[in-house]
Amino acid sequence: MSPRVITLESEIDWPGFRREARTLLASLVPPDEVVWQTPGHPAPELWQAEAPPSPVAGSAPMRRLGGSGPSRLVVPPAFITLCEKVVLHQDPQRFALLYRLLWRLVHERGLRQDPLDPDRLRARQMLQSVRRDLHKMKAFVRFRPVGQPEGEPPLSVAWFEPEHHIVEAVVPFFVRRFTQMHWAILTPECSVRWMPAPANSPPLAGEDALPGELEFGPGASKEQAPAPDQGEALWLTYYAHIFNPARLKLSMMAKEMPRKYWANLPEAQLIAPLAAQASERTTRMVQAVPAAPRRRIPARAPLPPVDSMHDPEASLAALAKSADRCRDCPLGEHATQVVFGEGALQPPLMLVGEQPGDQEDLAGQPFVGPAGRLLDRALQELGWPRDALYLTNAVKHFKFELRGTRRIHKSPGQREVLACQQWLEREVALVRPKAFVALGATAARALVGRAVPVMSERGQWLTGPAGLPVLITLHPSALLRGDPAEKDSAWRAWLDDLALASRYIRGEEEGALSQPRAEA
Known part of the structure; x- marks a missing residue:
């Protein structure tokens, strides 16, 4: 059969x-x-x-x-x-x-x-x-403009020699990529031409309708492909200048860009001479004297001693300006600006948080974001005027990580806290508060000088800078992240913590460290 x-x-x-x-x-x-x-x-x-x-x-x-x-x-x-x-x-x-x-x-x-x-x-x-x-056809097709009769739209033509019958399968990629360009691709097996629809054409009917006209024709020869143009010479100049001899790997390049494609790539003519000079150029790069690094913001000038500052307000402004130029840790380079403290001088209380958030970084003011609004609500309920206090953070720049277009808060590490310690100490010396409220573990560590387990020591008074009392409690952001079912109880417990410092608002600061919590 x-x-x-x-x-x-x-x-x-x-x-x-x-x-x-x-x-x-x-x-x-x-x-x-x-x-x-x-x-x-x-x-x-x-x-x-x-x-x-x-x-x-x-x-x-x-x-x-x-x-x-x-x-x-x-x-x-x-x-x-x-x-x-x-x-x-x-x-x-x-x-x-x-x-x-x-x-x-x-x-x-x-x-x-x-x-x-x-x-x-x-x-x-x-x-x-x-x-x-x-993949190779998508990567190695090079369009070149060709002359068109007057009144015709510009046409760009490319020549490619695929190994398999892939032209029709890969054409949708070029239609999406170059929808508004009039182009044609010539191959030995077949040719394809795309003419975009005029700008004033009516809307498309149907989901599969193309915004233009696609034509397939017979195969062509390489002689029919266009010759190099002035734009190609500009591309070759750019390609030669971005070539990095220290990163040259010929075997990897030949794997990703096989030699059979070189004949149709204008930059291929530069590969051999650039590769031949790579070793010599790399040696010159290694032996060259390193250039001096350039900072995005000039480095800060040395700070004068605190005891030489007679005008506290002007001194705080100068301190904030100098902190904006601080590069003792990486945070200052990526943040929008420094977020220094603000409020009254010689206040009854200095409230110290962890670090500025996204909104604080943009506004340049402490506690203006969601956590700040929650703190304002607590101050109002306690009867503490905000303008009578001084609000600041242990770390002066916003630490974050990018997730898409969003900047997500990231807790500062010990390195960032230690780098900002000098700014907090000078700020305390100029503000001269009567007591502190440490909002969270980072602030507690910066004020007390050791790691403080906030959950077990919240509501207690510890000794801080110059022997001044430090009240330990949660940062308001901890309430925002907490269990919604326990929202009300967490809020009342936090207010109870803060209320322990009310005696300083009333001018009854004497003996605060010795007062038990039950008497608050």
Whole structure:
């Protein structure tokens, strides 16, 4: 019996292959009795097409879904994805391989669990080769403008030699990437041309409608590709100047940009001379005298001793300006500005937080964000006028990490706290408060000089700078992050902590350290 010859309409006739494969499987035609041919790879003349054979008597029927009618084959979804790509391969036997795999998937259930099967390995290799060719075409197509008759829109043309039949598959990428550009891509197998729709054209009808006209034509020769232009010379100048000889890896470059593509890349003519000079240029770079680093903001000038500052307000302003230029840790370089303290001098209380947040960083003022609004609410309920207090932070710059376009608060480390210690100490010496309220662990550590377990020591008075009392409590942001079910109880407990310092607002600061919490 002569093999049955199946003729597909084109080299990438995936719908035709899918339709014919279903019919052959329904007729129980084994793979070795089928010959697949395409216009570019016809079957030998001695193979004549025959009518499909009848099912063999006694054979197990194909599994059908949905009752009578054409059978609906049940195969892994990954196999369909594999077929859609493998049909683009240049191997003339790709359709025979895919039908053989389909036949075996239906009749050999164990094939799905055998990744080392030769047919599966070959199909996987072909899939990877096609994917690589698709990627290379997207990366190495270079458009060049060509002259057009007067009144015609500018046309850019590119020449590419794909290894597989991938042009139609990769065209949607170029349509999306260069939607408003009039372009054409020439290849030995076929050519494609895109003409964008005029700006005043009516809206598109249908989800699949293209914003322009796409035409496919016959293949072309390299002689029909446009010659280099002035823009290409500018690109070569730029390419030569960004070349870094110290990072040259020829083996990796040849892997990612194979030599077969070099003939169509304008920068390829520079690769050999630049690579030949790489070793000498790298040596000169290593031996060169290092350039002096440039700071985004000038380094701060040395600070005068605190006891020499006779005008506290002017001294605080000068201190804040100097802190804005601080680079003792990385925070100052990335923050918008320094956020120094503000409030009354010689206040009854100095409230010290952890660090400025996102809104404080933008405004340049402490406690103006969500935590600051919660603190204002507490001050109002306690009857503490904010303008009678002094509010500041242990760390003067905003520490954050980017998540998309958002700046997410990140707790400062010990290095940042120690770097800012000098600013806090000078600030305390100028403000001269009667007592402190440490809002959170970072502030407590900066004021007390040791790690303070806030949850176990909250509501207690500890000794701080110059022997002044420090009340330990939570930072208002801790309440914002807390359990919503315990919101009211946490709020009342925090107010109870703060109320212990009310005696300083009333001028009753004497003996505060010795007063038990129950008497507050």
